[in-house]
Amino acid sequence: MDQIISGGGTPARSGGLLYSGNDWNFQIIRDCYDAIEEIAHGELGLETYTNRVEIITSEQMLDVYTAHGMPVGYKHWSFGKRFIGHENAYRRGLMGLAYEVVINSDPCISYLMEENSATMQALVIAHAAFGHNHFFRNNRLFREWTDPSDILDYLEFARGYIARCEERHGHRAVERVLDAAHALQNQGVNRHSGARKLDLKAEQQRAKERRAYEDSVFNDLWRTLPTEAGDAAGAAEGAHARRLLGLPEENLLYFLEKNAPRLAPWEREIIRIVRMIAQYFYPQPQVKMMNEGCATWVHVYIMRRLHELGRIDDAAYLEVIHSTSNVINQPGFDMGGGASFNPYALGYAMMTDIARICTEPTAEDREWFPDIAGNGDAIGTLRHAWAEYRDESFIQQFLSPKVIRDFRMFRLSDDTAQPYLLVDAIHDEAGYRDIRRSLARVYDPGTFYTEIEIVDVDLLGDRTLKLEHRTRTGQLLQARDARQTLDYLAALWGYGVVLNEVDTQTGAVLATHTAEPAP
Amino acid sequence: MDIIDRRPNPHGKNLENRRRVLQRARSAVQTAVRDAVARGKIREVGQGNAISVPADALHEPSLHRVFSEGMREIVLTGNREFSRGDRLQRPPSGGAGQGSGAGQAGEQGGGEDSFRFVLSRDEFLDLFFDDLELPDLLKREISTTENGVPARAGLSNEGAPSHLDLGRTMRRSIARRLGLGRPKPVELQEVEERIAALEALRPASAEELEELEGLRERRGMLRQRLARIPWVDPVDLRFRRYTITPQPATRAVMFCIMDVSGSMTERMKDLAKQFFLLLHVFLERRYKKVEIVFIRHAESAEEVDEDTFFHDPRTGGTIVSSALELMHTIQRERFPSANWNIYVAQASDGDNASSDTTRTATLLRDDILPAVQYYAYIEITGSGAVIRGETDLWRSYRAIADENDHLAIRQVGDRKEIFPVFRDLFSRQRDTAEA
Numbered sequence: 035m036d037q038i039i040s041g042g043g044t045p046a047r048s049g050g051l052l053y054s055g056n057d058w059n060f061q062i063i064r065d066c067y068d069a070i071e072e073i074a075h076g077e078l079g080l081e082t083y084t085n086r087v088e089i090i091t092s093e094q095m096l097d098v099y100t101a102h103g104m105p106v107g108y109k110h111w112s113f114g115k116r117f118i119g120h121e122n123a124y125r126r127g128l129m130g131l132a133y134e135v136v137i138n139s140d141p142c143i144s145y146l147m148e149e150n151s152a153t154m155q156a157l158v159i160a161h162a163a164f165g166h167n168h169f170f171r172n173n174r175l176f177r178e179w180t181d182p183s184d185i186l187d188y189l190e191f192a193r194g195y196i197a198r199c200e201e202r203h204g205h206r207a208v209e210r211v212l213d214a215a216h217a218l219q220n221q222g223v224n225r226h227s228g229a230r231k232l233d234l235k236a237e238q239q240r241a242k243e244r245r246a247y248e249d250s251v252f253n254d255l256w257r258t259l260p261t262e263a264g265d266a267a268g269a270a271e272g273a274h275a276r277r278l279l280g281l282p283e284e285n286l287l288y289f290l291e292k293n294a295p296r297l298a299p300w301e302r303e304i305i306r307i308v309r310m311i312a313q314y315f316y317p318q319p320q321v322k323m324m325n326e327g328c329a330t331w332v333h334v335y336i337m338r339r340l341h342e343l344g345r346i347d348d349a350a351y352l353e354v355i356h357s358t359s360n361v362i363n364q365p366g367f368d369m370g371g372g373a374s375f376n377p378y379a380l381g382y383a384m385m386t387d388i389a390r391i392c393t394e395p396t397a398e399d400r401e402w403f404p405d406i407a408g409n410g411d412a413i414g415t416l417r418h419a420w421a422e423y424r425d426e427s428f429i430q431q432f433l434s435p436k437v438i439r440d441f442r443m444f445r446l447s448d449d450t451a452q453p454y455l456l457v458d459a460i461h462d463e464a465g466y467r468d469i470r471r472s473l474a475r476v477y478d479p480g481t482f483y484t485e486i487e488i489v490d491v492d493l494l495g496d497r498t499l500k501l502e503h504r505t506r507t508g509q510l511l512q513a514r515d516a517r518q519t520l521d522y523l524a525a526l527w528g529y530g531v532v533l534n535e536v537d538t539q540t541g542a543v544l545a546t547h548t549a550e551p552a553p
Numbered sequence: 554m555d556i557i558d559r560r561p562n563p564h565g566k567n568l569e570n571r572r573r574v575l576q577r578a579r580s581a582v583q584t585a586v587r588d589a590v591a592r593g594k595i596r597e598v599g600q601g602n603a604i605s606v607p608a609d610a611l612h613e614p615s616l617h618r619v620f621s622e623g624m625r626e627i628v629l630t631g632n633r634e635f636s637r638g639d640r641l642q643r644p645p646s647g648g649a650g651q652g653s654g655a656g657q658a659g660e661q662g663g664g665e666d667s668f669r670f671v672l673s674r675d676e677f678l679d680l681f682f683d684d685l686e687l688p689d690l691l692k693r694e695i696s697t698t699e700n701g702v703p704a705r706a707g708l709s710n711e712g713a714p715s716h717l718d719l720g721r722t723m724r725r726s727i728a729r730r731l732g733l734g735r736p737k738p739v740e741l742q743e744v745e746e747r748i749a750a751l752e753a754l755r756p757a758s759a760e761e762l763e764e765l766e767g768l769r770e771r772r773g774m775l776r777q778r779l780a781r782i783p784w785v786d787p788v789d790l791r792f793r794r795y796t797i798t799p800q801p802a803t804r805a806v807m808f809c810i811m812d813v814s815g816s817m818t819e820r821m822k823d824l825a826k827q828f829f830l831l832l833h834v835f836l837e838r839r840y841k842k843v844e845i846v847f848i849r850h851a852e853s854a855e856e857v858d859e860d861t862f863f864h865d866p867r868t869g870g871t872i873v874s875s876a877l878e879l880m881h882t883i884q885r886e887r888f889p890s891a892n893w894n895i896y897v898a899q900a901s902d903g904d905n906a907s908s909d910t911t912r913t914a915t916l917l918r919d920d921i922l923p924a925v926q927y928y929a930y931i932e933i934t935g936s937g938a939v940i941r942g943e944t945d946l947w948r949s950y951r952a953i954a955d956e957n958d959h960l961a962i963r964q965v966g967d968r969k970e971i972f973p974v975f976r977d978l979f980s981r982q983r984d985t986a987e988a
Contacts, residue, residue, distance in 0.1 A: 060556055089558045115668070218615075450622040
């Protein structure tokens with residue numbers, strides 16, 4: 035509806051300055067939004083969810099941080115802990131607040147701080163309400179794993195449900211389950227299937243077809259064949275039981291929710307809530323760099339266009355440049371940058387570089403990126419990349435020698451058997467590919483998530499739950515944390531728990547952690 | 554696009570979560586609070602209290618890998634001088650270039666630092682004085698009732714406008730208006746409109762003229778009724794009525810008696826002051842109505858104000874009985890034991906004129922103890938008055954304490970003992986055990 039209004043009103047307004055000076059009001063925000071929307075949809079062809087812009091104070095921003103930007107959340111002490119942490123850092127001046135926070139929902143909510151200048155509000159709208167919004171809507175991971183239209187309602191439900199549980203069962207009992215579920219939330223996501231909705235009708239249909247097929251190929255003769263007897267039967271039974279439980283299962287919370295024998299229904303529902311929310315956040319770390327790169331590139335493009343069109347003045351544009359260059363600063367490894375990449379810096383550099391390759395390729399680019407070099411469609415190429423890649427594959431595909439040179443990247447080989455660190459690749463012809471591969475691996479979910487599965491349950495004995503962590507020497511679980519987490523797991527499962535850390539290559543057990551439920 | 558101004562929304566969404574953190578880390582926070590008090594000045598208690606608790610208390614465990622040995626590759630930026638094949642000194646742990654530092658963090662659990670809180674004065678004191686209680690306060694609680702609290706007591710026909718019960722008033726008004734047949738303003742309006750329409754008709758038929766006549770009559774009647782039957786009549790008014798119900802109140806008086814004689818060194822005075830200050834904060838915190846009387850003595854006793862008591866230096870010999878006498882006099886005159894809960898805290902180095910000790914003991918046993926709820930005696934050790942391991946005063950007090958439960962005597966030698974002794978004296982368990 036608003037789009038129609040803005041469409042009608044824009045021609046009359048276009049041309050002049052949107053505002054001057056620092057102060058903003060709601061009309062200015064509306065005008066800026068309309069002007070930005072024209073560029074974002076018209077020139078960049080972004081597809082966005084309906085936007086909702088909320089103005090908040092710095093104090094409310096701290097609340098927003100605590101809840102990962104979610105406008106509603108259930109009560110738990112860990113959020114209080116995060117809140118106090120942010121509050122302290124902010125009060126002592128260690129941390130500046132972000133100008134905006136945006137959440138992946140439909141409508142897409144962007145929070146703007148009231149302290150921002152008019153320019154910053156415009157920048158933030160371009161960055162969050164269009165850059166991030168487009169990314170949320172189009173990137174494959176978000177499309178596959180999250181359901182943005184439901185999340186706000188679901189959070190509302192979760193808060194209400196947990197509050198009711200606290201009333202009915204006492205806040206200690208609820209906290210016990212939440213603590214345990216939070217500890218396991220990284221192991222509470224489906225990594226492979228995504229959030230596919232089950233369709234009961236389709237399931238029934240499939241079952242019916244399967245039966246019909248069995249009937250059609252039925253041959254009574256097979257029934258008379260002797261079955262294997264003895265030990266094999268026991269083993270088969272075990273295998274059958276495991277299959278019934280859906281083992282092996284990597285989603286520990288899902289397994290507990292469905293199979294833990296001692297949980298009350300409300301406890302299962304709480305585990306489910308934690309699991310659903312963890313699932314919702316699952317894609318975010320995997321595309322953080324791209325997401326920020328996309329949003330930053332979009333806001334730089336839009337603000338530059340606004341300036342070219344004479345909609346903002348030079349002072350405002352200088353503020354944009356100043357603020358952007360602060361955000362995309364990447365200190366060197368010895369200048370406080372350490373081993374971490376600033377996702378804004380790397381993301382923006384790569385986006386800019388792709389645009390450059392598309393329009394002004396060098397000979398090197400033609401050799402490295404024959405399919406996109408000089409294709410003249412920078413925006414289309416970027417949109418394709420934003421939709422189809424995640425950080426790891428994006429780096430693997432698009433990190434160019436030029437970016438590696440610009441950042442002056444180098445690779446250290448850290449072998450604990452050696453007393454020294456070896457520089458084994460730098461930004462030269464021989465090192466580009468090595469650096470690209472290693473950097474992509476840093477962003478590979480396979481390396482930052484641990485691979486832990488429930489492999490067996492001792493159904494005939496004491497119901498001990500058996501887990502396996504597939505890893506290699508020198509990459510074991512942090513022992514104390516593992517023990518405490520297993521205690522939580524045992525508390526939910528109700529019986530003993532064993533976790534073996536197994537070498538992927540040799541199959542040798544490297545470490546074992548056990549836990550028993552508290553009596 | 555919608556723009557929503559959330560600024561007027563309620564703030565402090567996370568206060569409840571914050572409270573839960575405090576609750577979760579209660580014991581750790583409490584230890585930290587008490588350490589803070591032991592280190593700092595008690596005067597400053599409750600003003601801008603930042604405390605740190607070990608992160609352990611609030612650790613959130615998770616299953617995560619740490620790198621301890623083997624091979625790994627790290628990509629860094631900002632190369633200025635390295636070329637392929639350079640060998641670098643392994644930096645000391647935690648230095649730059651050591652990856653995420655996961656190896657170090659691994660050994661100490663989550664690798665988090667201690668956690669810092671800023672507590673409000675109320676939170677701070679609550680935690681600080683948790684489970685302390687002024688002993689035997691319940692005993693005479695009922696006997697001293699005095700101030701009243703307003704409580705709802707039905708309705709009345711008159712009262713202050715702020716007490717108007719709108720719901721009831723309007724209900725009565727509607728009922729009365731219906732009963733008396735007050736016309737609705739809409740009806741009158743309709744009639745007037747019809748009249749205007751008919752008057753505009755020209756020429757009008759006889760029927761219309763007749764109708765007009767009838768309507769005019771009706772209009773007159775409606776107007777009259779509207780004027781006569783008011784919207785809200787004084788008889789409709791109903792007010793909430795409040796009566797003052799007597800509320801049992803505890804009145805307590807605390808006598809603080811301190812020896813300020815020459816034998817008390819500055820250090821000892823300081824310890825005594827610590828004790829009284831603690832007591833002072835505690836009383837202010839727990840009880841709304843506590844009178845405090847400060848008595849200091851050397852050769853003679855005098856009642857002083859708080860500031861003089863804590864800060865004015867004085868020297869001289871020691872006659873303890875002078876203070877007890879003064880206390881007894883003040884108590885009889887101003888705080889009759891029938892109406893007051895009486896507590897006494899005395900601090901001394903145990904030094905007393907030897908001739909006075911007997912008199913002191915008699916005074917204490919016969920006159921004071923029967924009148925008071927609780928008498929706490931703190932002896933600051935380290936004085937020269939010790940004979941055969943204990944001071945004269947201590948010995949005579951102990952004899953009395955053996956017979957009287959409500960005389961408690963403790964020795965304090967060091968600043969950090971103050972709080973344990975204080976807790977010991979006022980811990981709630983003592984009461985519940987008796988009850």
